[in-house]
Amino acid sequence: MNVIRIRAVLLHSWYHFTKSRETWVDIIWFPLVSVLVFGFMSQYLGEGSKVRFLLLGFLLWQVITAAQYSVTMSALWEIWGGSLSSLFITPLTLGEFVLAQMLSASFKALAVFAFTSGLAWLLYGTNILTLGPMLALYLLELMVFGWSAGMFILGLILRYGTNIQSLAWGLIFVVEPLAGVFYPVDALPAALRWLALLLPPTSVFEAARSQFTAGIVPWGLLLVGTALNAACFLLAALFLWRMFHRAKESGMFAKLEG
Amino acid sequence: MPPVLEVSGLSKRFGAFAAVDGLSFSLEEGEVLGLLGPNGAGKTTSINMLLGLTIPDAGVISYFGRAFPREREYCLSRLNMASAYSKVQGRLSVRQNLEVYAGLYGVRPEERIAELAALLRMERHLDTPYRNLSSGERTRVHLMKALLNSPSVLLLDEPTASLDPDIRNEVLDLIRELQHSQKVSILYTSHDMEEVMRICDRVLFLSQGKLVASGTPLELAKQVRDARLRVTFDGKDAEATKYLTGKKLPFRFPRAHVVEVELPEEQIPGVLFGLAERGLWLTRIEVEKPHLEDVFLAIARRGR
Numbered sequence: 001m002n003v004i005r006i007r008a009v010l011l012h013s014w015y016h017f018t019k020s021r022e023t024w025v026d027i028i029w030f031p032l033v034s035v036l037v038f039g040f041m042s043q044y045l046g047e048g049s050k051v052r053f054l055l056l057g058f059l060l061w062q063v064i065t066a067a068q069y070s071v072t073m074s075a076l077w078e079i080w081g082g083s084l085s086s087l088f089i090t091p092l093t094l095g096e097f098v099l100a101q102m103l104s105a106s107f108k109a110l111a112v113f114a115f116t117s118g119l120a121w122l123l124y125g126t127n128i129l130t131l132g133p134m135l136a137l138y139l140l141e142l143m144v145f146g147w148s149a150g151m152f153i154l155g156l157i158l159r160y161g162t163n164i165q166s167l168a169w170g171l172i173f174v175v176e177p178l179a180g181v182f183y184p185v186d187a188l189p190a191a192l193r194w195l196a197l198l199l200p201p202t203s204v205f206e207a208a209r210s211q212f213t214a215g216i217v218p219w220g221l222l223l224v225g226t227a228l229n230a231a232c233f234l235l236a237a238l239f240l241w242r243m244f245h246r247a248k249e250s251g252m253f254a255k256l257e258g
Numbered sequence: 259m260p261p262v263l264e265v266s267g268l269s270k271r272f273g274a275f276a277a278v279d280g281l282s283f284s285l286e287e288g289e290v291l292g293l294l295g296p297n298g299a300g301k302t303t304s305i306n307m308l309l310g311l312t313i314p315d316a317g318v319i320s321y322f323g324r325a326f327p328r329e330r331e332y333c334l335s336r337l338n339m340a341s342a343y344s345k346v347q348g349r350l351s352v353r354q355n356l357e358v359y360a361g362l363y364g365v366r367p368e369e370r371i372a373e374l375a376a377l378l379r380m381e382r383h384l385d386t387p388y389r390n391l392s393s394g395e396r397t398r399v400h401l402m403k404a405l406l407n408s409p410s411v412l413l414l415d416e417p418t419a420s421l422d423p424d425i426r427n428e429v430l431d432l433i434r435e436l437q438h439s440q441k442v443s444i445l446y447t448s449h450d451m452e453e454v455m456r457i458c459d460r461v462l463f464l465s466q467g468k469l470v471a472s473g474t475p476l477e478l479a480k481q482v483r484d485a486r487l488r489v490t491f492d493g494k495d496a497e498a499t500k501y502l503t504g505k506k507l508p509f510r511f512p513r514a515h516v517v518e519v520e521l522p523e524e525q526i527p528g529v530l531f532g533l534a535e536r537g538l539w540l541t542r543i544e545v546e547k548p549h550l551e552d553v554f555l556a557i558a559r560r561g562r
Contacts, residue, residue: 012350019387090363093330248312
């Protein structure tokens with residue numbers, strides 16, 4: 001890993017972010033509208049802690065989507081701009097590129113989280129900081145899962161081309177109904193619960209809900225979730241590396257921009 | 259001195275289609291080597307493999323005696339590429355794009371960018387977004403990017419496409435200058451045969467993925483077609499026909515009193531003397547020498 005090259009990719013990402021309004025809309029506008037919807041819905045449904053967790057669940061969910069979006073879209077912007085191959089004819093490695101994108105994604109995801117959490121507190125009096133120091137662990141877990149999802153989707157796009165690029169926006173939402181973001185896993189049909197528990201973010205949402213509503217942190221569940229998250233991250237990194245290699249073998253990598 | 263680039267048995271298939279089939283060649287220090295061939299001949303696939311963008315099915319590539327892509331970082335830090343078809347981020351200014359690439363090569367950006375901007379007359383465009391540049395200006399940005407790391411090997415894929423003639427001339431002079439002063443070795447593809455004749459020391463012709471001819475541009479031009487002699491004369495077409503038929507040379511009369519003959523260059527004086535000896539008054543003599551373009555066309559025709 002070369003720090004100077006990672007810094008160069010981060011600079012690229014920053015320059016690009018400052019110049020592309022589409023990214024601002026995706027990263028700021030949609031979360032802003034969503035926080036309003038969830039905030040008003042929570043107010044309408046009443047004052048119970050389960051209801052208030054709807055908004056908190058949404059705030060935490062944003063971390064996953066922002067991190068995944070940023071990792072995947074960074075490469076898509078390069079593909080659309082016809083410059084992905086120009087980056088990879090320099091000594092830049094895939095690991096350096098992805099690490100830089102994960103760092104950039106973390107900044108963006110935390111900025112979105114701070115922005116939407118601030119709004120939730122100002123407009124609806126819902127303070128996510130009531131989760132205390134555990135919030136840092138929850139954010140880290142969700143961020144790592146967002147990176148993993150980003151790497152997995154990027155691997156698919158590198159391998160199969162931009163005709164499946166809409167996965168960059170849509171695929172992550174497969175996780176949302178299963179991961180207990182707005183309701184506990186118990187609310188799911190029995191056949192889906194085991195699948196839900198295999199998803200790393202489920203443990204985070206379940207733990208945060210338990211802490212918020214009953215003041216209890218289920219450490220066992222969090223530990224299992226962390227192990228699943230680590231496995232998921234390794235598998236996603238391996239998958240991306242394999243797909244990158246396969247795309248170079250099949251000639252797809254050089255044709256992505258055409 | 260070992261070659262700066264050595265390629266041996268390079269092959270790539272896409273399904274049943276052999277894009278590159280057993281390509282072997284070497285590039286010497288300070289040499290400009292042309293890689294030519296009709297569309298689909300395998301030039302782009304070869305360049306993609308030389309840059310590590312496509313993994314070959316078979317074959318060995320080495321730069322400066324080091325295996326590629328095993329020693330990818332070392333090799334790529336000493337080579338670079340410019341193509342009329344590659345791009346950088348359109349929304350970023352020229353300077354911003356170059357700063358990023360300078361970082362990727364570990365080069366201090368300020369001085370190098372200023373130096374290259376002066377060299378390629380791009381000073382006033384440094385803060386212009388890349389997408390607002392004309393195609394000629396974009397080509398110059400690609401060249402600036404390609405020279406950022408002061409490469410020892412440059413792969414240039416039609417670098418002068420869409421340049422105005424004066425800038426094109428300057429770029430070709432610059433390439434020659436780089437070759438002479440810094441001993442940069444260049445692998446050069448172009449469809450402009452005049453440019454290839456002017457700049458390349460040696461040329462490789464690819465067809466259907468295979469190397470079908472190689473040599474200096476002049477050697478290759480001589481291989482393919484005879485010179486064309488066009489003689490305008492006073493009367494006696496029948497005499498000319500009789501003489502040329504006797505010499506068993508292919509000829510035709512595009513109009514009365516003008517004959518075109520295809521023949522090896524060294525036979526030209528003899529044929530002119532023979533025609534004159536038969537009482538033809540030769541009023542105009544034109545010789546069209548074989549050209550690299552004829553090699554290109556012949557190979558393209560063979561490949562169809």
